[in-house]
Amino acid sequence: MEKLSFEESIEQLEDIVNKLENGDVPLDEAIDEFEKAMELVKVCNEKLNNAEESIAKIVKDNDKLIEFNINE
Amino acid sequence: MEEKHLTVSQINAYINKKMKFDVNLKNIYVKGEISNYKTYSSGHSYFTLKDKKSQISGVMFKYNKRSLKFEPKDGMKVIIKGKIEVYEKDGKYQLYATRITEDGIGELHIAFEQLKKKLKKEGLFDDVHKKQIPAFPRKIGVVTASTGAAIKDIITTIKRRYPYCEILVFSTLVQGDQAAPQIIRQIRHAQEYDLDTLIVGRGGGSIEDLWPFNEESVAREIYACKIPIISAVGHEIDYTISDFVADLRAPTPTAAAELAVPELKEIKNTIKQIDEKLIKTMENRIAHNKNRLDYIAKKQIFKNPESIYEIKEMHLDNLINKIEFTSKNIITKNKNQLQQLKNSFILKNPNEIIKRKKESYYRNIDKLEVLNPLLTLKRGYSIAEKDGEIISSVDDVKVGDEVKIKLDDGTINTKVI
Numbered sequence: 371m372e373k374l375s376f377e378e379s380i381e382q383l384e385d386i387v388n389k390l391e392n393g394d395v396p397l398d399e400a401i402d403e404f405e406k407a408m409e410l411v412k413v414c415n416e417k418l419n420n421a422e423e424s425i426a427k428i429v430k431d432n433d434k435l436i437e438f439n440i441n442e
Numbered sequence: 443m444e445e446k447h448l449t450v451s452q453i454n455a456y457i458n459k460k461m462k463f464d465v466n467l468k469n470i471y472v473k474g475e476i477s478n479y480k481t482y483s484s485g486h487s488y489f490t491l492k493d494k495k496s497q498i499s500g501v502m503f504k505y506n507k508r509s510l511k512f513e514p515k516d517g518m519k520v521i522i523k524g525k526i527e528v529y530e531k532d533g534k535y536q537l538y539a540t541r542i543t544e545d546g547i548g549e550l551h552i553a554f555e556q557l558k559k560k561l562k563k564e565g566l567f568d569d570v571h572k573k574q575i576p577a578f579p580r581k582i583g584v585v586t587a588s589t590g591a592a593i594k595d596i597i598t599t600i601k602r603r604y605p606y607c608e609i610l611v612f613s614t615l616v617q618g619d620q621a622a623p624q625i626i627r628q629i630r631h632a633q634e635y636d637l638d639t640l641i642v643g644r645g646g647g648s649i650e651d652l653w654p655f656n657e658e659s660v661a662r663e664i665y666a667c668k669i670p671i672i673s674a675v676g677h678e679i680d681y682t683i684s685d686f687v688a689d690l691r692a693p694t695p696t697a698a699a700e701l702a703v704p705e706l707k708e709i710k711n712t713i714k715q716i717d718e719k720l721i722k723t724m725e726n727r728i729a730h731n732k733n734r735l736d737y738i739a740k741k742q743i744f745k746n747p748e749s750i751y752e753i754k755e756m757h758l759d760n761l762i763n764k765i766e767f768t769s770k771n772i773i774t775k776n777k778n779q780l781q782q783l784k785n786s787f788i789l790k791n792p793n794e795i796i797k798r799k800k801e802s803y804y805r806n807i808d809k810l811e812v813l814n815p816l817l818t819l820k821r822g823y824s825i826a827e828k829d830g831e832i833i834s835s836v837d838d839v840k841v842g843d844e845v846k847i848k849l850d851d852g853t854i855n856t857k858v859i
Contacts (some may be wrong), residue, residue, distance in 0.1 A: 387716055387723070390727070395804070404720060411720070419704065428610075429632075438611055440594055
């Protein structure tokens with residue numbers, strides 16, 4: 371689950387919500403899906419809370435990356 | 443002495459006549475900047491054309507305006523084709539325009555329109571080719587000048603909204619002849635990185651400054667790029683070929699950054715909403731099922747589980763009763779039958795049967811007596827036999843045959859003579 375991209379996680383979450391809202395999922399399956407969704411919410415929140423500040427780098431012609439200092 | 447005088451009309455008419463004869467004023471091109479441009483309800487437009495030192499009034503009549511490809515605006519540098527004539531009523535001369543073209547960029551403008559038409563016809567602008575811009579990018583590339591204001595705006599905006607992605611800057615010249623090949627090279631270079639979105643653009647400038655983004659080669663490179671591209675060239679009002687061919691056009695570099703990344707607050711909100719929705723849905727679901735369970739649990743059968751057995755036992759008793767009753771019936775019936783037989787007259791009086799049989803026997807013997815041939819012999823009759831056969835005709839015998847004559851009390855052996 372950790373390997374999912376943030377976008378995929380959100381998509382899966384939305385899928386599960388729709389599925390559960392329809393109500394035609396058997397209860398056992400619904401509980402499994404719910405647990406999965408809770409896990410996804412947790413992962414997403416972790417990703418967001420642990421997100422490091424965006425870093426900007428200049429890509430040189432030789433593919434060397436140099437940090438971009440916005441104040442220069 | 444009274445001096446000879448002219449009327450105002452006369453002098454204006456004279457000047458008008460003079461100027462009309464001057465071929466130098468008949469078919470001229472005048473270069474300047476437009477100001478006070480106004481179009482009246484008649485459809486005619488009036489303006490002032492000026493340079494740094496001087497100005498001249500101008501007019502363009504409605505029927506000449508049909509050739510205009512753009513609406514002239516104040517501040518525009520133009521070249522006007524026309525003639526100079528006097529407007530006698532006001533006593534002033536003015537420029538009567540038959541054609542207005544933009545100064546200097548006229549050719550670029552034409553080139554722009556031609557390229558736009560050509561690429562559009564080829565389908566390069568079609569929506570089917572537009573790639574979706576990822577909603578949650580992890581890596582964003584920017585092809586622009588690393589020294590310009592545009593890159594600063596983009597980085598600042600992305601950092602403010604969404605501290606969750608890496609920004610790679612592919613620096614390039616963004617104006618001048620060398621810009622287009624560099625932009626192309628950097629778009630290609632960017633594709634070697636695992637980018638989610640690429641922003642290509644620059645800050646505001648004159649049409650000449652923005653021109654690299656109107657180059658066909660740049661447009662085709664943007665079209666061919668595998669990464670979704672947001673173009674961000676100049677200001678809101680500037681449209682370039684790159685904008686048309688890109689997957690998404692942003693009016694400014696800052697707007698491009700806003701289009702490229704979501705706002706963290708919004709995402710957090712979205713997740714919170716999803717979370718709440720999930721829990722609510724699940725709670726409802728569980729509550730509903732609990733109600734169902736309660737309803738079932740309240741049924742009589744669960745309150746008195748013995749009743750399951752009671753019913754079965756009753757059924758069993760019923761069956762046993764039936765079996766007992768039925769078997770009793772059968773036995774009684776058979777007993778009765780037996781009794782009836784026992785009671786029957788015949789079984790009670792076997793001698794009666796013997797008596798009956800004897801009587802019948804004697805009756806039959808009497809009958810036989812009547813038929814017995816030996817009784818006939820007793821009355822004096824005899825029976826003649828030859829070789830055991832009864833002789834019933836004289837023809838049955840010939841002379842010499844031995845004949846036995848049977849009488850009641852014996853046999854006489856005779857011979858036919």
